[in-house]
Amino acid sequence: MMVSxxxxxxxxxxxxxxxxxxxxxxxxxxxxxxxxxxRIPAHETLVEIPMELIRKAIREQLI
Incomplete structure (x- = not known):
């Protein structure tokens, strides 16, 4: 997998x-x-990220 x-x-x-x-x-x-x-299946996980990260990505039109 290539990651950027x-x-x-x-x-x-x-x-x-x-x-x-x-x-x-x-x-x-x-x-x-x-x-x-x-209750999360064993093959999955949760991560917590700040809303500001999503807002910043949207502002910069990355997602």
Whole structure:
């Protein structure tokens, strides 16, 4: 899979980030929430990202 960084909340490596793939999908880097109370299948996960990351991506017409 080829991955390209679209946008981040900062210029460091450890910030919420959106990536595009060559599969026409998005990868999301963010915090792993612990106390969400949801039942998630073992093959899936949740990540929490700030709304500002999505707003920034929309403003820059990346998604």
């Amino acid at each position: 960084k679209l946008i981040s909340t900062c210029e460091l490596k450890d910030c919420p980030t959106l990536y595009a793939t060559d599969r026409d999908t998005l990868l999301v880097q963010g915090e792993t929430p612990a106390d969400h109370g949801l």
